[in-house]
Amino acid sequence: MDLKQLKAFLTVADTGNVTKAAEMLHLVQPAVSRQLRLLEEDLGQILFERERHGMALTEAGKSLVGYARRVMLELDRARTEMTGRTGNITGLVTIGLLPSTIDVLASSVVSTIAARYPGIRLRIAMGYAGTLLSWLDNGEIDAGLLYGVERSVNVESRPLIEEALWVIGQADAGLRPNRPTPLAKLSRHPLVLPSPSHGIRTIVDHACAKNKVQLNISVEVNALSVQRSLVHGGHGWTILPPIAVAEDLRSGQLTGSPLSKPNLARTIVLALPTNRETPPYVRHAISTLEECTKQAVMSGAWPQARWLGK
Template identity: 60%
Template sequence: MDFRQLKAFLTVAETGNVTRAAQLLNIVQPAVSRQIRLLEEDLGTQLFERGRHGMALTEAGKALVEYGQRAMLELERARTVLKSSETRISGLVTVGLLPSTSDILASALVTAVAQQHPGIRVRIAMGYAGTLLRWLEAGEVDTALLYQAERSSEIQTTPLIQEPLWVVGPRDSGFKRNKPVPLSKLVGRKFILPSAPHGIRTLVEHACRAADVSLDLSAETNALSVQRSLVLGGHGLTILPPIAVAEDLAQGRLSGAPITDPDITRTIVLALPSNRSTGRHIRSVVDILEQEMQRGVRSGLWPESRWLAG
């Protein structure tokens, strides 16, 4: 197996067509077919089903796509490190952001990186903490924001922000930021919560066990936008950090209050892999990400939060 074979294979897998792959690779069609044939002979297995309508991956081919994409990503990272000069930092950096943080951070991060390091291209990957952790371990993202509860021997974390979780409801719910609500007072109300094992769901369930209470769920969802929409539609209350619905709270579309007895807080950490090197371009983006997060806390754009880093 060599680089040309792997690149030809991935291009055919993506297009499903040898002719189209040849056009993208800027080589003749027989050369692409030959690279695929040599790769199949080397591996001793068929990677595609050839048909009238194109090339369909076999089960072996589907498995190789995953490994091949990771290998190509690592090669691209190596090329970036080797080509970077002392005066200009360049390369692609993939940053994993939590849904509740993407609105405040994505645009600010991309803008700041473009201004300070125009040779760096930022890719934003959004997902929940468990998903981001898997992507980080697999090398699909270079750095990510996680909850402190996410653990792995293959990552190193730095706590950056601590923030409370609030009960949030429609504007007529009567919640106020200066009037904390005991968790026991929410018993009997309908709730929309993230599906397990989402980080916020885990924190809420732990608090409920500590207070010996049980919340009544009317719906579960793994999409923050759906969670927000259901609350606005009057289907129940939810529990979120204020940053997740900051604009709705500011505009009065939703109302919210801190939860007490017990307090529920989450800690956001910056995670980097400990099992592979981190290039200058990644470190540069990480520094800017931290700066933008700290700016959000100090300016009040990240409501009710506390900066933990030095």
Template identity: 60%
Template sequence: MDFKQLRALVTVAETGNVTRASTVLNIVQPAVSRQLKLLEEELGVTLFERSRHGMDLTEAGRTLVEYARRVLNELDRARAEIAPARGSIGGIVTVGLLPSACDLLSSALVTAVAARYPGIRVRISMGYAGYLQRWLEAGEIDTALLYDPKPTPAIQTRQLLEEGLWAVGLPDSGLKRDVPVTLRELATKPLILPSAPHGIRALVDHAAALQSLQLQVVAETNALSVQRSLVLGGHGLTILPSIAVAEDIARGLLNAAPLTQPTLLRKIVLALPTNRQTTLPVRCVVELLVETMREAVDRKHWPAARWLAE
């Protein structure tokens, strides 16, 4: 098994057939087919089901592709770090961002990295905290923002900021930024909430249980975009950090009010793996990520956030 074979495997999986893969790899089609055949012979399994419509991965093929992508990513990163542009810091750094903060941070981070470290290429992976933590532990990303996870020997964390959750609804919902709303008041309204075990859902359910409140959950979703769309469609109110809908509030599409009695807070932490070295390019990008977040809080671009890091 060598890198050429793994790259052929991943490229065929991504393009769907050998012909397109040979174009992407800039080698003849029989060479691609031979690389796949050598892999299958070495492993003693079938990696693709061949059909008139293309190449479909088998279960074994899907497993190998997952590992092959990690290997190839690591190789690309090593090349970039070993041979950067003369006199510069170079490499590929993959950053995991939460959906609620991705729009605010991604462009600012890429801009900052390009200005200060042009030899570094940033990859942004967006996902909920549970997924980001698994990707971080598996080596698929280099650093991530998480919601104050339970201690684990696989990652080290640093608290960055704390933000309150807000009730969010249409402009005619009566919600006002300067008038807090209680969870008991929200319990009488139709609610659209994240699906369990999402961190916000756990906070809301726990607070409701302490007050013996029965929430009227009319819809659940594991996608922030769907949660927002359902509110915009008039299906109910929701509970989110205000940063997730700051642009909609500014445009007058949605209104929001701080949640009180109880005040629900979430802490965002910076996470790094403990099972591998934090390289210089990663440290540089982490520094700029923290600077970007601090600047967003200082300029009031991150509503309801309080900076915790020194």
């Protein structure tokens, strides 16, 4: 097994096609096929099913993908750090952000780090809390903002933000920021909600069980963009922090109201790994992320949020 084989394997896994992979790697197709064959012979496993419309990973191939990505990521980190200029802060940092927070934070974090630490290469990965926790645990990200409900022995966290959860509906739903909506009222309306494994759904389900409220869930989705689109399309109300649809609320395309009886909120935490050392360049990037997050809250760019950090 060598790096050329792993790179070819990952590129074919991502594209699902040897020809496309060869183009991306600037190789001829037989060279890519040979790398795959050598890797399969070395491992004694078939990694791809050669199908009519492309290449599909076998179970063995799916298992190898995670390991291969981590190997390539660690080598990339090492290469960036080793080629940095002496005395400068250099390194590759991968930060994980929730879909509902990425728009308000990504630009400011990227521009601030670029201005302060030009030797840092920054990657931003978006995922839901469970995915971010898994990535943090296995080393695919260096730090992340996720829900405080998540727990792991390999992760330490500190609270940064508490934000209220709102009911969100179409423009004609009559929801108003100054008129809270009781949780019990939601039983009268179809709802578009994330699946039960999602952090917000866990908060909502717990509150409903405690208050004996039965929700009318019309559809479950695991993508914020789809959740928002379905609400726009009139398929039901949803429950989100206002930051997730801030522009729609400002423009009046959607309306919102704080949940009440009980009031519901989520806590955003800064999560860091405990199972590996945090290099200085990562600590600088994390400090910048925390600073940009605080600034977003204090400036009002992060609506209905309360700063909990120092």
